[in-house]
Amino acid sequence: MTKEQRLQKRYSAEKRFKWYGIISICMALLFVALLVTKVLSEGTSAFVKSTIEIKLNFDQTALNLPEKPITEDLNAIDFYSFAIDQILKTYPTSNRDEEKELIKLFTTDFEFEVKDFFLANTNLLNQTVSFKITASSDLDQLHKGNYAKNISEDRRKISNYQLKIYDHFIQNNKITKVFNVYFFTNGDSRNPEIAGIGGAMLGSFFSILVCLIISFPIALLAAVYLEEFAPKNKFTDFIEININNLAAVPSIVFGLLGLGILLNVFELPRSTSLVGGITLALMTLPRIIIPCRASLKAVPPSIREAALAVGASKVQSVIHHVVPLAMPGTLSGTIIGLAQALGETAPLLLIGMVAFVVQVPANPLDPSASLPIQVYLWSESAERGFVEKTSATIMVLLGFLIIMNSIAVYARQKFEKKWI
Amino acid sequence: MDIKIKIKSTNLNVFYGEKQALFDINLEINQNEVTALIGPSGCGKSTFIRCINRMNDVIDICKIQGEIEMDGKNIYAPNTDVVSLREKVGMVFQKPNPFPKSIYDNVCYGPKIHGIAETKDDLDQIVENSLKKAALWNEVKDRLQEPGTSLSGGQQQRLCIARAISVNPEVILMDEPCSALDPIATAKIEELIDELKTTFTIIIVTHSMSQAVRVSQKTGFFHLGKLIEVGTTEKIFKNPTNNMTQDYITGRFG
């Protein structure tokens, strides 16, 4: 091989090597792009729901109300029969089976929607109004184009008769898409059309709140001790080794800890955000201690010495001077740690936050799920209606994470002093 | 005896971002001679020699104007192959920087990537020759597989010189090669430089004027990025033309 040939070969190798790097970075980015595209394309439709507009005639006699009805009379109305009656009027038929199919096009909660509407607007007595009832999940998915129409009837979720009704409604502009408030206010449900992440969001909120309240003070004080006061001896080394180890323990082991000790020994209530929060706090502790220590270390000794020189005690110099200066880094580390805790699923699974919880939790002692667990549960479901909800939940979860991480980065950049 | 000009810089200006480091440097380096560049810290001597093997390319904000010719060809011409240039122009750094490899691997690295050796025996031969020329062979011939970093400071620098020699360059640039070494190691290296000049052209940047006197035939005095005076070593040190040169060599500043 001549000198020139060899040189050429070396330069080609150089170019190839450079390209490996670019391709690697692109592959990583491509994955993120694919994920985001899938989630966005599937999830946006979950934020709207299909509704069917029907006429409700709140006739006093039809509702079996006396002349001058009082509140108890109103609450005692049989809204189920009333609603069915009104629904059947939209597409009359004499066939019992066909009536059932018509009713199945509406959400299973139809009576409650009518009830809530009427009790909030009792002045509508003896009037006829148009009201939009949430459609059933099958009709919702059909309307959003997720069901194939041209396969044989026995393989479809919508029967031919129901398709006829659907087309009729479409022609009369009875079917509209509205913003799906249920997605944010309701808890989980077997019926996709009324299932929401309200319960999961509150569950996550309470867990993270408990986690923050427990882990932040303890982590801050521990970091202050290790950085400022701890003598250099075996005991301190032992503590540091423990903290570094805990930071690398798989999260599922914390779930086992929660199950074994918090639930089994301390008999705390299962499936609650309280236990979830405590488990997450134990996991988040080292993740706050480490950046907090780094921030404390970054404060120059001259600040401490200046405080001592004015006659402050060591404790005072630390509390009044060093800790405030280390706050930006500590807070951003805390927010990032909380963001990681928000996305954790495995430990919460083991302490039972995976139960099917319909009631939106009112406090940390109520059983609840969390956003990531909701994603897990819905992704396992076979129903088509949950597919878009899973992606939408991911969107909400990622949204929170983006906000939290951005705040952390912004806070660090804006408030951190650059020591020269 | 024909004195051939090996390297010639013409109107060389060097900028680090907005700051200008070298102003209109016109300097000729003669073949098979040792040329010393002296001057106070920060005056641009290292910048100058780093231009000759285009090491300044590594620094993003460095901009070069002007020409440097080697054997009549401008090394800053657009289609110059830098890799081949650096095969011809070797460099020894201020702080010895042997690779964290064995002594043998340190020296054979250069020949291997340039494909100079065809067989393992050739490679062994090159390593031996380089180490001999660098006056290190006798001290390390029994421990070629030990890491280069296990040697003393002076030995490490001679290893770096052996490494530079191993690719058979024509020019060797030395950037204050002895500043990190003790007097005995320094003396050994100065001896080495004297022998090497018969085979190579050497440019040495030095803080020590006595070293310049001992080792070089030609000297250039730099100050604040300008080449104040250049001439034979004897003339510069015995009878400088420029007042500033006079002040520097008598120790009035720097």
Added chain:
Amino acid sequence: MNLLILVFIFVFSFSCFFFGKSQIKKIAAVNNFKTKALPHFYGFYLSLWCALPAILIVFLWTVFEPFIVKYLIISGLEQSSLADIDHDRLNLVYQKIKALYFGTYSGAASEQIQLGAKQYGSFLSMAQNAKIVLVFTAVIGFTLVAYKKITNNTHAREGVESIFKVVLILCSVVAVLTTAGIIFSLLIESIKFFSQINFFDFLFGLDWSPQKAFVRDTSIVLTASEKQELSNAFGAVPLFAGTGFIALIAMSVAVPIGLFSAIYLAEYAGSNLRKFGKPVIEVLAGIPTVVYGFFAALTVGPFIKSIGDTLGLDVSSESALAAGLVMGVMIIPFVSSLSDDVINAVPQSLREGSYALGATKSETIKQVVLPAALPGIIGSILLAVSRAIGETMIVVMAAGLAANLTINPLDSTTTITTQIVMILVGDQEFTSAKTQAAFALGLTLFVVTLILNFIALSVVNKYREKYD
């Protein structure tokens, strides 16, 4: 009830603060001496001594009360006619007693259980009364002692600061307590497990079918062969193999991409690209693993299956390949970030030495920089492997549930973490071998990741010493 107690403590100590602060001023004026600290420190001193011991008592009492009550009830049961029933059965009875007391017990309760419920109730109220008395005594007692100290003009600020330092130390010890808690909870259940299942059958057995360990009447003594059959159902080798196999696939994705990304960003990229590139790759680390699992199960898995089908290969819908690939992407930032740090730590003088010899950039990287950074890179790879082994959600959602010993990436296989989740999610009896197996698996996982992390960190630290 606890809330009331805490409110009481808070209010009392709050007023102690003002009381102490004003008292010291009065006393100092009357006796005409200079206080050794500012008045508010005396206030703090008094209120801290009032509140902290009491809060500690409340905390410890609340935490250990259920434990002690359970112990009392169960030992009471043991002494009665149920003396020869084993511990698991007693636990069941205890749960029934509790349920009856709290009104969640359905059906008719035997007289024994009703008696137990009454006993439980009386224990609880006794404990509550004792707690209140103790707290009250503590609050008053400590306050009086502290007050005496204040009137003697003690060094209040130093006193407060010592209390503060004790609090600091306690907070630091929480980490140690957590580790202790982990080891304790894992060990206890694992020991129970290994008392039923042979340790070597667990470590080296090839058959993992925990469904064989149905909840049985623990009063029946197993024959030796039944015991052996039970023991054979918990061979964990397929789990170890599955975990390792999927981790291997993940690393074969993460190491090249992570390393090359790190090299490119550290050596080739301009400063702008470096500023954007590193955070963007970090984004991969911030995506929750459940989202990765979702993507793996619903997109990557079916995609691989459809490709396999068109090629005529037999692909499981829960292939190890799908789980491994997605896990690999998740791990990229672990490899890339740490490698980036160690590559940047290699001194520039080494690179310049190589360039000066006429080497190209890639030659310098391959033959000088990477070998110099190798220990750190290996450390980062080990840490990434540890992360891969401990990962749960991706494999729970995308990998299989059946223990399958295979080296075919298109097959499905299960992992340690998947099994832990599957066993523990849902109704579990804390006494069956199945549940305890989950803890034994957890212990194995903990020990392995601990060892890996230890090796990784010591490798990285040794490397750091060389260049510092």
